[in-house]
Amino acid sequence: MIDLKTLPERLLLGPGPSNAHPRVLEAMSQPLLGHLDPQFISLLDEVKESLRHVFGTQNAFTLPLSATGSSGMEACLVNLLEPGDTVLVGVNGVFGGRMCEVASRAGANVERVEAEWGRPLDIDAMIEAIGRVRPAVVSFVHAETSTGVLQSVPEIAAAAREAGSLVVLDCVTSLGGIPVELDAWGVDAAYSGTQKCLSCPPSLSPVSFSERALDRVRARTRPVQSWYLDVSLLAGYYEGEKRVYHHTAPISSVYALHAGLSLVEEEGMAAREARHREAAAALIEGVEPLGFKPLVDEAHRLPMLTSLLLPDNVLARDEAALRGRLLNEHGIEVGAGLGALAGKIWRVGLMGENARVENVERLIAALREELAA
Amino acid sequence: MIDLKTLPERLLLGPGPSNAHPRVLEAMSQPLLGHLDPQFISLLDEVKESLRHVFGTQNAFTLPLSATGSSGMEACLVNLLEPGDTVLVGVNGVFGGRMCEVASRAGANVERVEAEWGRPLDIDAMIEAIGRVRPAVVSFVHAETSTGVLQSVPEIAAAAREAGSLVVLDCVTSLGGIPVELDAWGVDAAYSGTQKCLSCPPSLSPVSFSERALDRVRARTRPVQSWYLDVSLLAGYYEGEKRVYHHTAPISSVYALHAGLSLVEEEGMAAREARHREAAAALIEGVEPLGFKPLVDEAHRLPMLTSLLLPDNVLARDEAALRGRLLNEHGIEVGAGLGALAGKIWRVGLMGENARVENVERLIAALREELAA
Numbered sequence: 001m002i003d004l005k006t007l008p009e010r011l012l013l014g015p016g017p018s019n020a021h022p023r024v025l026e027a028m029s030q031p032l033l034g035h036l037d038p039q040f041i042s043l044l045d046e047v048k049e050s051l052r053h054v055f056g057t058q059n060a061f062t063l064p065l066s067a068t069g070s071s072g073m074e075a076c077l078v079n080l081l082e083p084g085d086t087v088l089v090g091v092n093g094v095f096g097g098r099m100c101e102v103a104s105r106a107g108a109n110v111e112r113v114e115a116e117w118g119r120p121l122d123i124d125a126m127i128e129a130i131g132r133v134r135p136a137v138v139s140f141v142h143a144e145t146s147t148g149v150l151q152s153v154p155e156i157a158a159a160a161r162e163a164g165s166l167v168v169l170d171c172v173t174s175l176g177g178i179p180v181e182l183d184a185w186g187v188d189a190a191y192s193g194t195q196k197c198l199s200c201p202p203s204l205s206p207v208s209f210s211e212r213a214l215d216r217v218r219a220r221t222r223p224v225q226s227w228y229l230d231v232s233l234l235a236g237y238y239e240g241e242k243r244v245y246h247h248t249a250p251i252s253s254v255y256a257l258h259a260g261l262s263l264v265e266e267e268g269m270a271a272r273e274a275r276h277r278e279a280a281a282a283l284i285e286g287v288e289p290l291g292f293k294p295l296v297d298e299a300h301r302l303p304m305l306t307s308l309l310l311p312d313n314v315l316a317r318d319e320a321a322l323r324g325r326l327l328n329e330h331g332i333e334v335g336a337g338l339g340a341l342a343g344k345i346w347r348v349g350l351m352g353e354n355a356r357v358e359n360v361e362r363l364i365a366a367l368r369e370e371l372a373a
Numbered sequence: 374m375i376d377l378k379t380l381p382e383r384l385l386l387g388p389g390p391s392n393a394h395p396r397v398l399e400a401m402s403q404p405l406l407g408h409l410d411p412q413f414i415s416l417l418d419e420v421k422e423s424l425r426h427v428f429g430t431q432n433a434f435t436l437p438l439s440a441t442g443s444s445g446m447e448a449c450l451v452n453l454l455e456p457g458d459t460v461l462v463g464v465n466g467v468f469g470g471r472m473c474e475v476a477s478r479a480g481a482n483v484e485r486v487e488a489e490w491g492r493p494l495d496i497d498a499m500i501e502a503i504g505r506v507r508p509a510v511v512s513f514v515h516a517e518t519s520t521g522v523l524q525s526v527p528e529i530a531a532a533a534r535e536a537g538s539l540v541v542l543d544c545v546t547s548l549g550g551i552p553v554e555l556d557a558w559g560v561d562a563a564y565s566g567t568q569k570c571l572s573c574p575p576s577l578s579p580v581s582f583s584e585r586a587l588d589r590v591r592a593r594t595r596p597v598q599s600w601y602l603d604v605s606l607l608a609g610y611y612e613g614e615k616r617v618y619h620h621t622a623p624i625s626s627v628y629a630l631h632a633g634l635s636l637v638e639e640e641g642m643a644a645r646e647a648r649h650r651e652a653a654a655a656l657i658e659g660v661e662p663l664g665f666k667p668l669v670d671e672a673h674r675l676p677m678l679t680s681l682l683l684p685d686n687v688l689a690r691d692e693a694a695l696r697g698r699l700l701n702e703h704g705i706e707v708g709a710g711l712g713a714l715a716g717k718i719w720r721v722g723l724m725g726e727n728a729r730v731e732n733v734e735r736l737i738a739a740l741r742e743e744l745a746a
Binding site: 001002004005007008009010012014016017019020025026027028029030031032033034035037039042043046050066067068069070071074098101102104105106193195201202203223224225226227228245246247248249250251252253255256258259261262265327333338 | 374375377378380381382383385387389390392393398399400401402403404405406407408410412415416419423439440441442443444447471474475477478479566568574575576596597598599600601618619620621622623624625626628629631632634635638700706711
């Protein structure tokens with residue numbers, strides 16, 4: 001079998017995972033505690049509290065689900081929707097599309113508001129649809145990882161609240177890189193992943209549910225279709241004085257998240273956001289002379305994930321082969337386009353610990369070398 | 374926040390997690406690769422092949438799900454059952470009961486065959502019920518973690534096949550400790566966890582589906598209710614030449630499992646089983662003079678998890694407080710009883726790397742000291 005110590009070092013500048021911070025890697029090598037050990041429960045309580053900070057919420061139900069980010073999407077939708085409920089989904093990329101698929105498997109009627117990939121959702125179109133449809137749930141993406149678009153949240157969330165709809169928000173790529181303010185924005189359920197701006201390996205999905213969302217779960221007429229993701233059952237283990245076994249929490253992944261969140265707290269979100277913005281600006285400045293252009297206009301561009309339209313001299317070659325050379329000759333991973341953008345864009349992630357100008361410079365130097373060849 | 378380096382060292386002799394092997398802990402501290410990196414895909418392919426060995430199967434669809442063991446149960450049941458299907462579940466402990474709950478949330482009609490906790494399922498009763506009910510799926514537990522009972526599989530599986538039923542088997546606690554032979558037994562879908570006899574942290578659920586099981590999935594009239602656990606979608610990432618993004622695989626957890634499985638291969642299953650049996654025998658011999666008696670008769674006793682009926686001098690005290698003293702004064706975790714066995718038994722796990730006579734001796738010495746006090 002492969003010797004793990006011979007694996008190559010990679011600079012992960014794709015859409016995630018990003019590189020884990022050395023303190024995170026070290027955390028995962030700590031010996032295990034039991035999942036009901038009081039010392040582990042204390043650690044988990046600190047993780048929950050730190051997650052409240054980065055999510056900008058007082059929500060008691062804020063915890064890391066024991067599966068990757070997409071499980072958080074499923075958890076939010078299957079807990080809040082019952083068969084026959086209507087959900088309004090904003091779709092301007094892969095992850096809005098995935099929300100429709102997940103909600104439909106929960107038996108919901110799915111109404112879509114589409115926007116062009118690379119553009120944000122039209123706020124007026126969302127507000128109009130909310131008023132017309134009056135859905136049980138309004139669901140959309142804060143930071144679309146497939147396109148690099150940032151979505152403004154408060155206006156849509158306010159309209160949803162006025163219509164009595166719950167608001168679900170995908171924060172997979174934004175959390176820990178730019179401010180997320182669930183309470184100020186009026187978001188009822190949100191989810192993220194650990195492998196983007198939190199600089200941890202993929203494995204957990206931080207989620208947060210408001211009391212309004214939990215009330216909806218309590219008022220359900222039938223059980224949540226997923227036993228594993230049922231928030232009422234999860235609360236028995238993650239909350240209260242006496243913790244009840246539900247599933248075995250992933251101890252080492254929680255250590256990793258604890259370390260990742262402590263790095264966020266030490267740096268402070270303002271400095272962290274500034275660092276992400278500085279790295280993204282350096283990227284765009286550095287690649288424009290090489291002919292790459294950002295897909296997304298400046299006002300709606302994510303700092304941690306930049307979609308770059310490929311120049312003609314890259315399109316004339318094989319873009320996948322060029323990505324392969326960046327990986328194999330330079331140890332740098334960048335991401336491919338998805339869907340209609342496949343072959344047309346690259347997605348460059350500068351996430352968490354990787355959001356540093358020195359990493360941008362390394363990428364630019366490698367690109368210069370390859371494009372001169 | 375808590376300094377992770379100050380966490381106490383524990384000898385984990387409960388029902389799981391067990392201690393991870395140092396090589397597993399080291400594996401998790403290796404830098405990340407991307408989830409579509411060819412090097413990572415090669416590693417994943419080795420993990421799949423090793424899992425086939427420990428599962429005793431040629432099943433192409435054999436892989437680690439990106440969530441803990443209970444997600445494996447959910448994956449098997451929600452992929453193979455459609456609303457209105459009947460599932461026959463053998464229930465002689467917590468995990469058979471959980472199967473009923475999960476299947477019922479998939480809209481299945483659940484027929485139960487019960488046996489006393491601490492006893493195996495009655496094979497004749499299972500065969501009779503299979504012939505009478507002719508269920509779509511027959512589901513039961515190989516190694517009941519709540520009681521320490523080993524179930525004989527082939528007779529029930531043969532009857533199920535004869536009736537045209539698929540067989541689902543819970544191998545959470547058995548895999549990597551005693552032989553599991555899915556193909557020889559005629560099991561169609563099985564799941565396990567990484568935190569028991571594979572000596573890894575909790576975080577993944579190894580699963581295996583036979584072609585017969587996959588045919589059933591392909592013939593479904595409606596989509597699998599869980600997008601995250603849909604085996605058809607998972608196959609797109611885990612199988613074939615071109616790997617398609619589904620969710621982001623948990624890189625470090627796969628490293629850990631790779632290391633855990635390489636330890637199993639190096640030792641060989643025969644030696645590993647013998648080590649588990651030797652440790653269990655030493656445990657029972659060591660605790661009997663202290664008044665503890667095994668709950669399960671010898672013929673149906675698991676080697677990796679022993680349920681011990683508590684002696685009067687422990688029952689006269691507070692058994693939970695005594696477990697607390699073992700943990701806090703001696704650094705040893707043992708498990709409590711669940712359900713009707715709460716307060717009556719302890720569950721002592723000697724799993725994976727922990728299945729060693731020296732660990733038994735450490736537990737006995739601590740118990741002697743506490744019971745003399």
